[in-house]
Amino acid sequence: MTPMNRQVRLAARPTGLPKPEDWEHTTEPVPDPGEGEVLVRMELLSLDPAMRGWMNEGRSYVPPVQLGEVMRAEGIGRVVRSNHPNVAEGQPVRAVSGVQEYVTASGDRVEPVDESVAPLTSQLGAIGTAGLTAYFGLLDVGAAKEDDTVVVSGAAGAVGSVAGQIARIKGCRVVGIAGGEEKCRWLTDDLGFDVAVDYRAGALQGALRDATPDRIDVFFDNVGGEILEAGLGRLGRGARVVICGAISQYNAEGGIEDVHGPRNYLSLLVNRARMEGFVVFDFRRRYAEAARELAGWLHSGALVAREHVVDGTVDDFPDVLLKLFRGENTGKLLLRLAAS
Amino acid sequence: MTPMNRQVRLAARPTGLPKPEDWEHTTEPVPDPGEGEVLVRMELLSLDPAMRGWMNEGRSYVPPVQLGEVMRAEGIGRVVRSNHPNVAEGQPVRAVSGVQEYVTASGDRVEPVDESVAPLTSQLGAIGTAGLTAYFGLLDVGAAKEDDTVVVSGAAGAVGSVAGQIARIKGCRVVGIAGGEEKCRWLTDDLGFDVAVDYRAGALQGALRDATPDRIDVFFDNVGGEILEAGLGRLGRGARVVICGAISQYNAEGGIEDVHGPRNYLSLLVNRARMEGFVVFDFRRRYAEAARELAGWLHSGALVAREHVVDGTVDDFPDVLLKLFRGENTGKLLLRLAAS
Numbered sequence: 001m002t003p004m005n006r007q008v009r010l011a012a013r014p015t016g017l018p019k020p021e022d023w024e025h026t027t028e029p030v031p032d033p034g035e036g037e038v039l040v041r042m043e044l045l046s047l048d049p050a051m052r053g054w055m056n057e058g059r060s061y062v063p064p065v066q067l068g069e070v071m072r073a074e075g076i077g078r079v080v081r082s083n084h085p086n087v088a089e090g091q092p093v094r095a096v097s098g099v100q101e102y103v104t105a106s107g108d109r110v111e112p113v114d115e116s117v118a119p120l121t122s123q124l125g126a127i128g129t130a131g132l133t134a135y136f137g138l139l140d141v142g143a144a145k146e147d148d149t150v151v152v153s154g155a156a157g158a159v160g161s162v163a164g165q166i167a168r169i170k171g172c173r174v175v176g177i178a179g180g181e182e183k184c185r186w187l188t189d190d191l192g193f194d195v196a197v198d199y200r201a202g203a204l205q206g207a208l209r210d211a212t213p214d215r216i217d218v219f220f221d222n223v224g225g226e227i228l229e230a231g232l233g234r235l236g237r238g239a240r241v242v243i244c245g246a247i248s249q250y251n252a253e254g255g256i257e258d259v260h261g262p263r264n265y266l267s268l269l270v271n272r273a274r275m276e277g278f279v280v281f282d283f284r285r286r287y288a289e290a291a292r293e294l295a296g297w298l299h300s301g302a303l304v305a306r307e308h309v310v311d312g313t314v315d316d317f318p319d320v321l322l323k324l325f326r327g328e329n330t331g332k333l334l335l336r337l338a339a340s
Numbered sequence: 341m342t343p344m345n346r347q348v349r350l351a352a353r354p355t356g357l358p359k360p361e362d363w364e365h366t367t368e369p370v371p372d373p374g375e376g377e378v379l380v381r382m383e384l385l386s387l388d389p390a391m392r393g394w395m396n397e398g399r400s401y402v403p404p405v406q407l408g409e410v411m412r413a414e415g416i417g418r419v420v421r422s423n424h425p426n427v428a429e430g431q432p433v434r435a436v437s438g439v440q441e442y443v444t445a446s447g448d449r450v451e452p453v454d455e456s457v458a459p460l461t462s463q464l465g466a467i468g469t470a471g472l473t474a475y476f477g478l479l480d481v482g483a484a485k486e487d488d489t490v491v492v493s494g495a496a497g498a499v500g501s502v503a504g505q506i507a508r509i510k511g512c513r514v515v516g517i518a519g520g521e522e523k524c525r526w527l528t529d530d531l532g533f534d535v536a537v538d539y540r541a542g543a544l545q546g547a548l549r550d551a552t553p554d555r556i557d558v559f560f561d562n563v564g565g566e567i568l569e570a571g572l573g574r575l576g577r578g579a580r581v582v583i584c585g586a587i588s589q590y591n592a593e594g595g596i597e598d599v600h601g602p603r604n605y606l607s608l609l610v611n612r613a614r615m616e617g618f619v620v621f622d623f624r625r626r627y628a629e630a631a632r633e634l635a636g637w638l639h640s641g642a643l644v645a646r647e648h649v650v651d652g653t654v655d656d657f658p659d660v661l662l663k664l665f666r667g668e669n670t671g672k673l674l675l676r677l678a679a680s
Binding site: 059060061224229243244245246249256257258259260261262263264265266267268269270271272273274275276277278279282 | 617
């Protein structure tokens with residue numbers, strides 16, 4: 001009996017927050033893997049703010065997901081059939097599978113994952129792509145060094161929580177910006193941030209000023225909008241603003257016209273500062289080295305990994321994705337697919 | 341008979357464009373120079389877009405001009421009395437004199453100028469602070485190199501016109517953005533820009549796209565607002581955006597709240613690009629070296645210097661300053677003080 005593959009496809013380009021009608025749920029037979037291919041049954045799907053950008057038309061760092069195409073997603077699954085000599089059946093692998101239960105791919109395009117290193121959930125989070133993004137963004141793009149004041153926005157998210165912890169490990173003073181008392185408490189009590197600023201409490205500028213008496217050396221921004229402006233307003237001489245994302249702006253109803261551009265960007269001039277964007281893929285050649293260091297910190301207890309795992313099916317993907325934009329996740333948001 | 345000194349002082353912090361009532365015109369006796377001091381009669385005053393920023397309250401790269409204080413300005417004058425052993429009477433000197441006819445200053449704080457190098461007007465322009473700003477902004481901050489596509493906004497201004505010419509000298513493809521056909525013709529016909537884009541002609545984005553088939557490696561921005569956005573929209577991989585100024589935004593009626601922040605700043609992420617501000621003073625130790633190189637280009641004819649000289653008195657300063665914000669100057673705007 002051929003198993004059936006449930007999939008979530010992009011049906012329309014959303015305006016603002018993705019709505020149910022922007023998705024199409026399909027079922028098709030699982031194709032047999034060809035020569036050199038493997039068939040993987042997905043167990044965990046990663047949900048990332050960047051996904052919202054992939055749904056838009058236009059030039060970006062990856063091609064847009066096409067209408068009718070299975071939504072792009074990274075995940076970890078298990079090989080159920082292998083026609084590739086180096087990939088065993090039963091082997092857990094990381095793959096850019098898309099939002100579907102099964103994926104058939106070249107055995108060279110899936111990456112074996114070692115379950116003994118850390119739970120698979122963390123391998124999609126703190127020591128996976130999110131952790132690597134934090135690592136290269138903070139240390140390479142942001143050039144954070146000992147005694148720097150590092151401010152991270154979206155600090156309770158998958159990338160921000162790791163960026164702040166790496167900064168702490170490197171001897172920086174670390175300030176996190178997050179939404180809500182609970183997230184803020186987690187940052188200071190469990191992750192060792194020096195200060196957490198709750199942007200929902202209002203008076204962000206004043207709170208950030210109080211939290212950064214020596215101003216900011218590195219602002220690691222995942223949020224954009226008024227939070228980016230608050231950061232720019234506290235830059236110190238020679239500061240680095242790392243543009244990792246802008247979750248507050250991805251769903252602007254009017255698209256780019258409605259994005260809140262940083263009105264105080266001339267702070268870059270006053271402070272001889274730079275604002276720089278990056279894409280983690282560019283650091284691919286150094287992934288292994290960085291992942292080793294992240295895993296070492298995880299094992300020593302220096303790095304706390306937290307995943308927000310939602311159990312469900314691929315059909316739940318559209319709803320779960322919205323949690324990111326409502327600030328409902330703490331740590332890495334994952335969808336764990338029920339065994340069929 | 342003690343000569344009298346006519347002065348222009350800041351009377352109020354302007355909202356939007358400076359108005360006549362934001363200035364106070366005063367006359368006081370010229371003080372005698374003390375031990376080690378010189379008395380200088382100013383002949384040329386430099387008018388700079390940055391002056392608008394100096395009139396605002398708040399933290400910047402220099403302290404704000406205080407209310408009641410003589411407006412800050414750089415100029416060239418001639419020593420009329422000297423109590424300093426190394427400064428001869430009759431010597432032309434550069435000084436941050438302020439907007440006044442006479443200044444008394446320590447002989448160590450004025451910089452002798454060699455009239456044989458170039459006309460004094462050019463020494464306040466293409467081979468003065470404006471030229472140095474272009475030089476370090478383009479080559480150090482922007483890291484422009486041969487075959488780069490360099491786009492300069494405010495290209496017919498004092499800094500922009502030199503930045504574009506240096507880019508051409510260094511073997512870059514150079515595109516200038518300026519307002520009006522006449523300025524654009526000057527850029528291509530006299531200064532050797534490859535293309536000039538007239539932002540007043542409308543359809544800026546399309547025109548800039550046509551002018552930059554290989555996208556932009558260095559965007560040297562003097563203007564801000566929609567012109568900065570047009571530049572960000574055409575960045576290439578690894579581009580550098582040099583924030584030199586934002587003349588379109590300095591007079592925003594509502595202050596910072598009304599500044600047009602770049603809505604498409606995420607182009608920095610997509611293109612792994614950086615946007616960096618600078619202040620020319622930080623390069624002070626390399627001024628002599630750069631000024632020599634600029635003077636060499638001027639003498640060889642590689643660099644064309646143009647000054648827009650208005651003859652008048654210090655009382656004309658407030659009116660002449662507005663020319664900058666109305667785009668009425670081509671090249672370096674100077675006020676030449678009539679001999680009294």
